[in-house]
Amino acid sequence: MELGWLLWGAALLLGLHVLTELSAAANFAVRLGFYYLLCVLGSALTAPVCVLVNGGRTVKNMRIIKAVVKTFKYFFGLRFEVKGLENFEVEGPAIIVSNHQSVLDMMGLMEVLPDDCVQVAKKELVYAGPVGLIIYLGGVIFINRKSTDSAKMVMAEVAKTMAAENVKVWVYPEGTRNCTGDLLPFKKGAFHLAVQAQVPVIPVVYSSFTTFYNPKKNLFTSGKIKVEVLPPIETKGLTSDDVSDLTDRCFHIMRETLFKLSGHPGEVKDSS
Ligand SMILES: CCCCC/C=C\C/C=C\CCCCCCCC(=O)SCCNC(=O)CCNC(=O)[C@H](O)C(C)(C)COP(=O)(O)OP(=O)(O)OC[C@H]1O[C@@H](n2cnc3c(N)ncnc32)[C@H](O)[C@@H]1OP(=O)(O)O
Numbered sequence: 238m239e240l241g242w243l244l245w246g247a248a249l250l251l252g253l254h255v256l257t258e259l260s261a262a263a264n265f266a267v268r269l270g271f272y273y274l275l276c277v278l279g280s281a282l283t284a285p286v287c288v289l290v291n292g293g294r295t296v297k298n299m300r301i302i303k304a305v306v307k308t309f310k311y312f313f314g315l316r317f318e319v320k321g322l323e324n325f326e327v328e329g330p331a332i333i334v335s336n337h338q339s340v341l342d343m344m345g346l347m348e349v350l351p352d353d354c355v356q357v358a359k360k361e362l363v364y365a366g367p368v369g370l371i372i373y374l375g376g377v378i379f380i381n382r383k384s385t386d387s388a389k390m391v392m393a394e395v396a397k398t399m400a401a402e403n404v405k406v407w408v409y410p411e412g413t414r415n416c417t418g419d420l421l422p423f424k425k426g427a428f429h430l431a432v433q434a435q436v437p438v439i440p441v442v443y444s445s446f447t448t449f450y451n452p453k454k455n456l457f458t459s460g461k462i463k464v465e466v467l468p469p470i471e472t473k474g475l476t477s478d479d480v481s482d483l484t485d486r487c488f489h490i491m492r493e494t495l496f497k498l499s500g501h502p503g504e505v506k507d508s509s
């Protein structure tokens with residue numbers, strides 16, 4: 238008899254646990270699905286406006302895209318606390334490097350994006366329907382991550398044109414999304430670009446999303462994101478021999494800032 242009640246109790250607890258997990262998974266899927274829907278609908282409605290106002294593919298469209306994307310955070314209860322925006326005020330072009338945690342980064346990007354700034358993106362994004370179209374219209378530079386030579390060629394071309402067109406270029410040096418609360422080792426493309434164009438590197442760090450967003454735990458709640466724009470790092474006089482040192486320097490400054498903003502002192506290997 239007692240064993241019977243114990244079994245009923247265990248079954249009840251298991252059932253509750255399964256229900257909680259299912260409801261967390263459903264809640265996560267609905268919220269992320271809604272974000273994708275906003276991106277697709279927002280892009281479909283914004284693309285004609287960009288064409289009508291600016292006539293086609295140009296970085297000027299980013300102002301329009303930014304105004305639309307900046308409204309998304311209210312749907313998800315996300316708040317941004319931004320410091321150091323004055324560090325964007327360099328004369329002429331610059332390379333901006335930041336950590337890349339998730340597709341939600343587009344909201345953080347648009348929260349601080351300076352004028353006349355294009356991003357470097359993987360070429361596959363251009364096929365993402367209306368989102369691909371809006372990214373194309375915004376003047377985003379597409380690279381083929383599967384071909385180092387082709388990516389390097391595109392970056393070398395950008396180095397030549399950024400001064401002529403006075404644009405800033407935003408690169409995610411981790412090269413892929415990473416939501417572990419730490420940084421992946423940096424790829425060197427952004428730093429070669431900065432040295433080739435002899436322009437400063439401006440690091441931007443977003444605090445870890447792991448307290449409110451974690452796909453492995455079906456977690457997507459409201460939350461606060463701290464953003465810090467760090468002082469520019471000059472590259473005048475540097476050569477390709479200095480690229481490794483420059484990369485390491487930025488990596489360490491950004492990692493230290495990431496831990497400071499995220500409120501944990503040491504390394505976090507895995508958020509799962
Ligand atoms: C209105 C509603 C809108 C809704 C939508 C919302 C918003 C959208 C709107 C706009 C925003 C769009 C933003 C999109 C963001 C997308 C983000 C991404 O896609 S991240 C992924 C793509 N980005 C990157 O990969 C950038 C980082 N990667 C690099 O820099 C890489 O170095 C590389 C150039 C891609 C090459 O990578 P690869 O793995 O092939 O090689 P390595 O890095 O290992 O380098 C090998 C070797 O080459 C040397 N090297 C690298 N680059 C250069 C160079 N430019 N010149 C010379 N040499 C170079 C490097 O040093 C290595 O040599 P060594 O080992 O000897 O040092």
Ligand SMILES: CCCCCCCC/C=C\CCCCCCCC(=O)OC[C@@H](O)COP(=O)(O)O
Pocket residue numbers: 273274276277337339340341342343359362364365366367368412413414415
């Ligand atoms: C007709 C085809 C229709 C396709 C519809 C596709 C739907 C896509 C809908 C919404 C996407 C919104 C995402 C906004 C842009 C996000 C940019 C981004 O974060 O890309 C990831 C990329 O940095 C790194 O990729 P990986 O981590 O290496 O992987």
